[in-house]
Ligand code: PRP
């Protein structure tokens with residue numbers, strides 16, 4: 243497990259000044275270029291998912307990189323996966339949340355039949371930075387009446403303390 247974590251961390255490429263000056267961008271996609279790092283990630287995801295067996299009814303993930311992991315975790319647990327997407331991408335009846343950013347606003351949506359009142363939910367993403375995306379997702383899922391018992395990310399930018407903002411437990415595989 244600690245060997246798998248090391249292998250995974252060693253294969254996450256970092257790009258200085260992307261997408262803007264001063265940002266050190268951690269690229270999850272670089273993991274999938276390497277067979278053993280990919281296998282390590284899937285093994286870690288499987289162990290994590292199995293540790294939740296019986297505690298979760300539905301897995302949500304955040305567009306777009308959360309979609310790389312949410313369906314797999316749902317499959318390991320034998321429960322549904324449901325996407326949270328940017329405005330205007332999802333068909334059918336949706337719940338919508340508009341939330342404030344440093345400059346302007348953003349808007350996310352989920353299909354209203356994606357979760358039932360009282361169900362226990364996990365939210366998955368590749369990374370937590372400021373925690374804005376996970377916080378907004380928790381708020382959005384409240385409108386469905388589901389209970390977010392945990393949020394899971396592969397990478398946590400620990401200096402930004404995003405987990406403090408999120409109104410639910412946050413679990414990360416790697417900290418930077
Ligand atoms: C990135 C990342 C997380 C979010 C983390 O997604 O994949 O979803 O930002 O930042 P936060 O904790 O400050 O909210 P991005 O908005 O770049 O969308 P994308 O995955 O569709 O490229």
Ligand code: HPA
Pocket residue numbers: 266267268269369371
């Ligand atoms: N990597 C990927 N997504 C991000 C990052 C990062 O370093 N920071 C904010 N969103």
